[in-house]
Amino acid sequence: MTDHTRYNLHRNARLSVAPMMDWTDRHCRYLHRLLSNETLLYTEMVTAPALVRGGALHLLDFDAAEQPVALQLGGSDPAELAQAARLGEEAGYAEINLNCGCPSDRVQSGTFGAVLMKDAALVARAVAAMRRAVDVEVTVKCRIGVDDQNVEETLPEFLSQLVAVGLERITIHARKAWLQGLSPKENRDIPPLDYDLVQRMKMLFPNLHISINGGVDSLDAAEALLDAGLDGVMIGRAAYHQPADILCAADRRIFGHGPDTTPQDVVQQMIPYIDAHLAQGGRLGQVTRHMLGLFAGQPGARVWRRTLSEGAHKAGADSTLVRTALALVQDQTALAQAARAV
Template sequence: MKQGIRSTTDASRLSVAPMMDWTDRHCRYLHRLLSRHVLLYTEMVTAPALVRGGALHLLEHNQEERPVALQLGGSDPKELAQAARLGAAAGYAEINLNCGCPSDRVQSGTFGAILMRDPGLVAQCVTEMREAVDLDVTVKCRIGVDDQDPEEVLPEFLSRIVAAGCERVQIHARKAWLQGLSPKENRDIPPLDYDLVQRMKGLFPNLHISINGGITHLDQAVSLLDAGLDGVMVGRAAYHQPADILCAADRRIFGTKGPDSTAEGAVRAMLPYIEGHLSNGGRLNQITRHMLGLFAGRPGARSWRRTLSEGATQPGVGPELVERALSDIEAAARVTA
């Protein structure tokens, strides 16, 4: 196994899930400041957008974010292979196929969770993508969709993609209901079945399985790893409370020495990045919207969110707004010390 693949596999002990409109390059840069080792994922990028639309700007990222995995959406094996080549050329460490998103827009493109109904097609996609790139090709899936019986469907799905050469999978431990539930409801209403995912590890001992869904704190991630799973993928909690999930991750999940990162340190490290983004014509709120949850649960958190939310859209505003908001946080900490 190649070194790049090995290091990405190691990083996937803890990963931040691909989340549309959230895990863009600015978000990933922030998350990398909080953890040097966690595996980061892009928002889903559709293969047609890259191959037919030529939207290569969707692949832009900063080298400082790496290791980063590119998540692709699509269902045409040849087109996915072409998109995977573009992702490899752009420097991504892994290519991931989305078989879990339940949105209507994704279904209309015949990809996402609807692919759980066609494991043969998913296997073809994996085969073509693996032949196209010298990277790990992984799959993110649900335990089933609609009236499918996960006990029957998931083992069949996994066996097909393993036979196609997939060595790592991320399983959202909920069904997806393609009719009747919104994407948001599909993240909350279908019950979690962690036991089923753990049983899959028993059935497929050589398959690297990461579990996703309902993981809200680092202690929970540690417990799931201790229970025998290979990796844990955290979604909304890593976005809304990134410091709680990521600051201690390098020490607790990856066993590194040294002090944990801090939200305050990440904010200071973001300032040059913000200046660079603004000098290139970007807007402050494109970055600060991802920083609102950094101090969640701490004194001054409400003031931090309000300052950034209300101020970052004002014309001419720059990193001094972030510095002022940080000063308020530090003042609140001194008061409560």
């Protein structure tokens, strides 16, 4: 079992990568950890029923090198969530997070995700049950509200009920979720961001560690929100699509120490991981699909992406393809440097 005492998650949560379905799997998290030693990482959402009723404990598999990493759970039954949290703690996760923010129809039909914003008392019971079940920290990720809620009233009430049962840390996606009429994708873009509301919640609940999520696409923006008084910033799509831009300098700029990493070095470090994955029967594309954006905005980005996209799913594809793609990037980088020197 993991020694959780060596993590200061309130500090690690100054910057985190959002849980994203189909994206933040174990291969993605391993890559992100190589880019940043300090940033807090989250799993994709795992449903409590899948663990407790379905016995799908393979969903909890992860590499210890990913730590500190948090397990995000979806569910609404306090007893079942407590059981699932216990399984997560036994698997070694450093934090258990309850999803109160996902707006998808599939999630609503299971009465969890953003629909829970309508029932603060149920969420409080779930958090209390989970906290009784585990020694690791239990946290929540939520929206500012749903549908026609008057968020100036409902969000403080939601937070006060959670604080009353001992919640110490929460991440707030600074948009409403519209449970009818908008797709999950539209819910990530269309409802307006309200950073001011989240900052007012920090003033109302000064002892609650509040991270903000939604629309943050650079370290500059993250630093500005931290400077404005928020405790943490969670970044989603930008961290996935341009991981080097967000994570290579994060340890130095957000956490105040450590050298910057480079995507070239991280690719080299991924080779043994890829070889081990293939030796266990895995496929190259399962790992490299998360690496496509490593050189976004840099010379060679297009040839890197094309080489991996076209070759990773071919029979017999292995880490040689990654080495080839990296060599092409290095050639493009050298050409760009030579052109600038003229």
